[in-house]
Amino acid sequence: MPTTTPAPPRGKPLPPLQIAVCGPHTCTDSEATAAREVGRLLAAAGATVLCGGGSGVMAAVTEGASGAGGLVLGIRPDTDRDAACPGLSAVIYTNMGEARNAILVASADAVIVIGGSWGTLSELALANHRGIPVVSLHGWQVRDADGRAVDASIPALDPSHAVALALAPPIYP
Template structure:
């Protein structure tokens, strides 16, 4: 499910002509790269390592940072908005950096949703109902 949603998000972003940034690895990152590149989009992978064999297909360019998870700061500092899909710890790090450090919108598509002590959603993320809604919200911010 996450993979298909990520492919659709990537495709919609590619069709919109925006530059897509991702981690350049497997899973959701590979799916979004595949979707964006299939629509003719520009896709930049920001890798945490320098392992050229770990790069996913569909990238237009790759930045090998060899910075581990610190590369998440590079991704967030370069973005106008963040769409999170799924719930890896790296994704949570990007959410925190985007909201706390940059104050840019974070749109969650089945990803992390932060709650207060009473179980109410915090304003850290905006929940999207589907890939089209997520992309529409992200593009409205730029």
């Protein structure tokens, strides 16, 4: 006999959207400023912010979201409690190295990438592989072997635009 997952009871609110914000652990001042604003705007919208819980973009988005009273979950690649950035609401210590990127992305309803590093590129690729929408704020642009742009992310003009795109209902089924 096949089993089905029952639909949530009518009138029961859905949990808040979980938006992963990814970027380099060593970032520029403009990337940090953008990440703080993205965090603030996501918190104001009631979204749960997911990040790697470390330095750079991760620390900046945490600062912005927690400063606005938001919920921020850090998914760490290690077990070093001293390496987690301040302001996180909770931390998951995976001890999985970069493999934690798969957990971070799989837990997200959408991903915002700010700037770029190899780890950020892996998160963009994992999100695309899983069909999770990616919004890019001055991040990676993927090209095929012939140099043509691949539709791997939705480009955003600024933090407000990035958050609006990540939270936009048309992105979700």
